[in-house]
Amino acid sequence: MYALIMGSSGDIGAGTAKKLADQGWSLYLHYNKNRQRIDDLYQQLSSKYPHQDFIPVQYDMESDQVDHLLSQIYGLDAIVFAQGNTYYKLLVDMDEQELDSLWNIHIKQPIMILKELQDKLATKHHGRVVFIGSIYGKIGSAMEVVYSTVKGAMSSFADAYAKEVASLGISVNVVAPGAVDTKMNNEFSKEDLEAVKEDIPANRLANADEIAELVDYLVEMKSNYLTGQTIYFAGGWLL
Ligand SMILES: NC(=O)c1ccc[n+]([C@@H]2O[C@H](COP(=O)([O-])OP(=O)(O)OC[C@H]3O[C@@H](n4cnc5c(N)ncnc54)[C@H](OP(=O)(O)O)[C@@H]3O)[C@@H](O)[C@H]2O)c1
Numbered sequence: 001m002y003a004l005i006m007g008s009s010g011d012i013g014a015g016t017a018k019k020l021a022d023q024g025w026s027l028y029l030h031y032n033k034n035r036q037r038i039d040d041l042y043q044q045l046s047s048k049y050p051h052q053d054f055i056p057v058q059y060d061m062e063s064d065q066v067d068h069l070l071s072q073i074y075g076l077d078a079i080v081f082a083q084g085n086t087y088y089k090l091l092v093d094m095d096e097q098e099l100d101s102l103w104n105i106h107i108k109q110p111i112m113i114l115k116e117l118q119d120k121l122a123t124k125h126h127g128r129v130v131f132i133g134s135i136y137g138k139i140g141s142a143m144e145v146v147y148s149t150v151k152g153a154m155s156s157f158a159d160a161y162a163k164e165v166a167s168l169g170i171s172v173n174v175v176a177p178g179a180v181d182t183k184m185n186n187e188f189s190k191e192d193l194e195a196v197k198e199d200i201p202a203n204r205l206a207n208a209d210e211i212a213e214l215v216d217y218l219v220e221m222k223s224n225y226l227t228g229q230t231i232y233f234a235g236g237w238l239l
Helices: 011-022 034-047 068-069 096-121 147-167 190-199 209-222
Strands: 002-006 026-031 054-058 078-081 128-132 172-177 230-233
Touching: 002 011, 011 026, 011 034, 011 054, 011 078, 026 034, 034 054, 034 209, 068 078, 078 096, 078 209, 096 128, 096 147, 128 147, 128 209, 147 172, 172 209, 209 230
Parallel strands: 002 026, 002 078, 026 054, 078 128, 128 172, 172 230
Antiparallel strands: none
């Protein structure tokens, strides 16, 4: 079984890669700029699981050259979209390039990739697609208006696409975290993160390994009957 993990060089992506490798998956480890982290992950996984394949794949999702990614992918049973970025600023301060970046990385490129890889996912009648969305796709956040917009679009896309491909055995779901302790939140001060923590009923941020557990369930599940869902994973926050 082969899975493509977009954003394997990120914290949630790397956590997911470790979990799926432990379950016996061979992995395409996608990265954009952080080659070092993928080299480290590759070394770690290859020595721990010598009978599985681990294949680094580079692709910048701000480019429009999806063929560059596709040429690196052969057999495929699952895709996890764990890449992402955000800009923490007022809508009026965002420029067009930032709008395009959010749209391309979270929505347009995943759709282009799925269009091209759908046949491979359908081959064994057991394809699995999991997006990492966000609670902000449901609730919306000031200072992250466009990020909230694309995360909402991600859930809408999953709703619709799940219906189109269920008969092919493919399931499509979204894991939508609240606040997760990853480098994406590095720009927030310790005090800011402490204040967020106090707002979360579970009284802590999630960690990447917990997200990976849920992703693992969604790619492993035996049937495609659980599909088109957005599962909020937020410790009771903002729900
Ligand atoms: N952390 C949170 O609190 C939180 C909460 C809810 C949802 N999420 C979502 O979870 C997902 C993963 O977030 P994370 O916290 O793990 O973030 P992270 O550690 O910052 O990782 C981000 C990943 O996205 C990749 N990426 C960024 N720009 C890219 C581009 N232009 N082309 C291709 N890949 C690109 C990065 O690749 P390189 O490093 O190789 O460039 C990296 O692998 C995102 O979709 C995020 O929106 C996070």
